Amino acid sequence: MTGPETTTGPGRRPAAPPGPWALLSGAVKGVAKKYSQDRSVALPVAQGRAVVLAVADGHGSAAHFRSDLGAYWAVEEFTACAAAFAREAARVGADAAGWPALREEARRLPQRVAHLWHERAVYHDTNSPAHGVRAQPAADRTGRVDRPDVPDLAAYGSTLIGAVLTEHTLFCWQLGDGDIVLVDGGGIPHTPLSSGPDMGDETDSLCEPEPWRKMRAHWQPFTGGAPPCVLLSTDGLSKSFADHQGFLDFATGLGERAAGQGVAAVQSQLPDWLARAAKYSGDDTTLVGAIAVPEQTQ
């Protein structure tokens, strides 16, 4: 049995943005798994005036044997959509007159991401059917097919959590399990998209019909400045703690360490922390985050 290993996957390594945030990224594969089905991104946008964060958790069980691809596409398509959105959010900045249009765009984003993900999954499945070549549906004498051959995309199933952060606003979206935590200036953790404790390992998924309808969304303007710490993680992290408070304490502690020891120190320790968590949850464990950098150090 192999232990957890640090994995980078196709997710981009966090760059050091010239803006007000330093980015964190870490991932380990679950104990005894051949490879991780998690994917992530932490990306500075608009010369560092905005950040795009995303994690996706491919379901990983036998019924979802291509979910690593599903997670990869989820992050890639979200990033493509969110990067454009982030540039606009950075341009609007503190101009509240521009926020309604941003919110409207934020409402449309889940459907666009889900549609792009669905297109890629269908394209892939058409070229390489997950369940073998399907029989062609019967056509009548005019050549009309009664039932279109709709592929089952369960093999590609994945969750998705994404966020766009600027100095003035936060937009975030979540489909399925996993966590987004904001740690405010007072060290208080907030989970704006929490839907309560999960039972077992059930989750909503991009492979369901019209998944955007189940995508939760949140936005908030920052009147007192951006939160010093925004973290996104797959459920492998929170499920490794004996209770939810333990997970929140971890998030708060990570923010405090980043403030006290610097983000580079936290980044270097992150793989070990995640590996320890993966031993308890048994699952792939991935975390990305944006940590506010004090102005004098920028």
Added chain:
Amino acid sequence: MASRPVHFIWMLDCSGSMGVNGKIGELNFAIREAIPEMQQAAQSNPAASLLVRAITFASGASWHVGEPTPVDRFSWEDVHIYGGTDMGAAFKLAAGALQTPPMPQRALPPVLALASDGQPTDDWRAGLRAIDGTPWGKRAVRVAVAIGDDADKSMLKEFLGNPELEPLQAKNPRQLAAAIRWMSTAVVKDASTPKVDDGAKPATPLDVPSMTKGEDDIW
């Protein structure tokens, strides 16, 4: 940090008919023999903590092992026959344990393992509804073994709650031992592996053991 619990509940038929041709003795033997392998299966996944309990049912139902016991400390005290086949009462006992609380929300799906050789003599459907009405009951991994030809296989299939699954059939001691061993190991491994249940049925049900052929059926 802590691993997540997997609650495993045996539900064992101790009706009078289990005394015929030594069925109850073979059941006790099979469970006792399966414990080391169950412990090995649990050890293979350190991310899950296997906790075992047992219910017996005959005239009424009661907890034979009421405390969720870590599998590495689990030992088997023989069960004995005592009357009818009040399976519904056993289901209601299990349903009480599947509520949250007492069962934590942070857990892996529990396992309900049922062994019976006859027809229920009480309102088993009411008991099954009670299980289905609990948050963990709906999500439980369910397995069943029909001991002998008189077991109500259609009822056991309904308990399984998945048209793709069939109850195991044990017609002699060797088959019963194989079924109990499979319930104690393969099912535990499956239940304690983090996975997603997005409402879709699994592509392939658990590999069920091939029961030994060419032996005399004595039950």
